[in-house]
Amino acid sequence: MQIAYLPVTWQEFHSLIQKLAAKILDHEKTKVDELVAIGRGGLSVGLILSDYLRIPIYSFTIQSYTDIKKQGELEITETLGRPIRGKRVLLVDDNADSGKTFLRAIRYLAEFHPASITTASVFYKPWSAYRPDYFALSTKKWILFPHEVTEWVYAFTKRMEKEGKSQEAIQSFLVSLGYTPDQITFVRRRHLTKLHKHP
16 A cells, blocks of 8 residues: 655645644633643644744653663653643644654653643644644644655655665655755765765
């Protein structure tokens, strides 16, 4: 089955976050004092959303360990350096996919005894184990965020080269996903040089 991708431009990203902010502000019962973003993906969302909501932003980082001892276990690798006891917190990430990151993050923030935790993400996948209180768009597609250019140009290039695809075919595919020739060239020159050196 072919994967369906959803490329997201910065303008679309801003528009979706504005839509998300409007939903939160329109809901009279939702009162928040501070925004807490989950790093890494939630940082871009959090920065823009904090501007739309006019509230301060803080963050912490969750990473997934995939070694034998901790396969799939989500660990807090950068802690929250801000007391939130008694605060009404808005917890933000870019996407609720499996839902595991949100669930781990909520457990972590609960240890700080906030008054409440409201959750929001730009995207929500229907199969997620956790449904945020607010989200801008539900989709089943594989999302290509504008803050992950190098990550995906690099990954797609390596995968397609292993499949024996030509550089022209790879270029065409990447352009079809919305990556610019300048972005592709940057990743190739700065991060894929070894793959393109001839003996």
